[in-house]
Amino acid sequence: MSIGRVVVLTGPSGVGKGTLLKAILAQHPEAFLSISATTRSPRSGEVDGQHYYFLSRADFQAKIAEREFLEWAEFAGNLYGTPRSPVIEQVNQGRTVILEIELEGARQVRQTLPTARQVMLLPPSIEELERRIRERATEDEVAIARRLDRAQAEISAAKEFDRCVINDQLDSAIAALEDAIFA
Ligand code: ADP
């Protein structure tokens, strides 16, 4: 059996990564979405071990010291990281493994796994991105400001990525992202 493909999906907070991946994974049960660890608090409806592994900062730092993360980064005041061993296991079983991670993590994976495909999801405009973050209503004003602050840097890094997809109309964006991941 051949080894699977690792796909990094990056894009500013609120662009629609989670929304699009949900639709795509429903059509691709063979793909594996990596579950990250984070020190941020769960949003309403988020389940530990399903959406994230929610860890204290001390526990997260212990895992950094034990080299358990394939990559990790601080984003908007919280730590986020990809547990290494599930990625290796799934890719060795031939599955497509998707890492939904921010820019610094994507850059680390570019160094450690240069064959990973790197995909950037972009908003139609900054105004629409802000509208979507606010519509989601999961963050307070301080957290929204920090996320918008990072958004410009992430969008400016689009040229570093193998494929870019604009999430304007939902249906065409799902099709374009599916193509970017699997084709
Ligand atoms: P991310 O995972 O990138 O932070 P989400 O998937 O949570 O973003 O999407 C942020 C908000 O934008 C959600 O309220 C979602 O319903 C909305 N959204 C996603 N894609 C679109 C789209 N193509 N058009 C309009 N709203 C969208």
Ligand code: 5GP
């Ligand atoms: P959120 O708090 O909105 O779930 O995620 C905030 C940001 O952290 C998003 O850009 C998301 O892609 C990123 N992120 C989620 N998990 C990881 C991870 O394991 N590593 C890195 N580097 N970023 C992550």
